[in-house]
Amino acid sequence: MDTLRLMHLFTRALDLGSLSAVAREAGTTQPTVSKAINALEAHLGVRLLERSTTGLLATAEGLRFHERARRLLDEYDDALADVRGHARQATGLLRVNAPVALGQFHLNALAQEFLALHPDIGIELILNDRFVDLVGDGVDVAVRLGGPLPPDAVARTIAASPRWLVAAPSYLAAHARVKRPDDLARHEFIRFAWLADGDELALQRGAEMMKVTTRGRYRVNNALAIRDSLLAGAGIGLCPQWLVHELVQAGQLARVLPAWSGTPQQVALVTPSRRYQPARARLFMDFLAARIGALPGWTSTAA
Template identity: 35%
Template sequence: MNLFEAMKVFVKVTETGSLSGAARVLNLSNPSVTRHIADLEQYLGARLLNRSTRRLSLTDTGSAYLERCKQVLADLEQATLAAGMHAANPSGVLRINAPVSFSVNHLGRLLPLYAQRYPNVKLDVTLSDRIVDLVEEGFDLAIRIGKLQNSSLVMRKLAKAHVLTCAAPAYLERHGMPQHPDDLARHTCLTYAYTLPDNEWRLQRDGKVHTVRVGGGLHCNNGDLLMAAALAGMGVIRQPTFIIGDAIRDGRLRPILTDYHGDALAVHAVYPSRQHLSAKVRTFVDFLAQQFGEVPAWDRDLPI
């Protein structure tokens, strides 16, 4: 028995004054209405209605139960309306996990704009370059960059970024400009810990892939630190444009081997489920996709 459905039928019978009247209003058959009332009385172990050939009347128990039913159904309706409004209007805490360098360089400037547009959402952002378990660690969504592992997560592509090889002009003046990927083996290359394998750089031209084993005096798990070291003339880096784009545009870093390209990196939003997606997640993902645009700011005016 569906208790709430039976309660609704009981209230409607008392309002219309008959089983048939309740059946018409609720678009049910007469036997269905009769069964709901009988099941409810059996469940309660008490008679709710006195039946005669002409009319129905409430028992004392039925009269007391009717008032409780009306209150319960009214509370249920209010709860349903509130849940619907909450689902339609972004509110509550939005827990986000995102990569460190990407967030510091690009996500941080967008968060105030989102907060201004949706003031009822509180942003709780954790920066980490490790792959977190969204469900186990309680995140609503994550920003992930690069090739995603197969999983049950829902993913939406937000933008892309290119990976460029570059060095400071001072370094290139001392050590010369590489002309071929193989030349990188003779240069000081600063490597990133989360690139696997971290001592191999893959560049391609005209469909041919060149894999070069590189190494140098710095191996690090943060792209911003690698860029800072490259700016100081320490060596060659290969990093995404969302980190090095500004430094290339203003001449602090000079791209090398521009005829050779790597695969573009996809920037994704991932979240546990598409079903009953909350308004706070939906609006945040839509907002990021709109802000990044077809050609994101970090890729503009670069040799890609």
């Protein structure tokens, strides 16, 4: 039994979503592909796919096996290229997870630029503000903003963005002037939900550090919602420069206590804790490391 061939047909079936598409790609027939996957299921003793009139659906076992099989096939192809003395062209589907705002402002455009450079690579960009299970969700690269990282992952910090206190001019005109950090406690402070430090805010002015306990009736777990709330005059917030710099330039938001800033927000590329990474993931991480630090509001920290 050619197990590697069967694994390849199975992974492509799940990637493409139909047996006929795999057959066309492999230059064979749909019944041949179906028999091959049936043989793989019989060999493993588990059902990998559920067939329906609308397409293919992986079972729980099929999803787990697909993740492991895809990486094994990638490593096998890289090993062949290495022993033959040349680099294998990066191919295949790259699964990327990132926060919503960062995806909308930067990663969507960067992904299109990367795809234009690498026509044999596909990207599945999943945007949400929770930290996913890299292995369980089949993620190749997660782009994370600040915060603690899971112990079973490998992180590479590539850039940082200063964090500014900002508010709408309408809010500042209607409320008491903020002259020093302690004054923030008397204002509506809009912050990200679930922060480890809660309402405590750490600020710095050169070498001087100060902690302030803020108050606010509104918390939200989405940076775009915080930005919109600040624009609407709902309060003061601490935001990374990349999120608000153009609004400050346009006068739609104003800096509060501009001599003070928060701890810079770092962006890290996170991968599952394993020695091997497919060539497409390595290429994408190097691409992001070179590009994000050069964007407005960011400073590169990549080596």
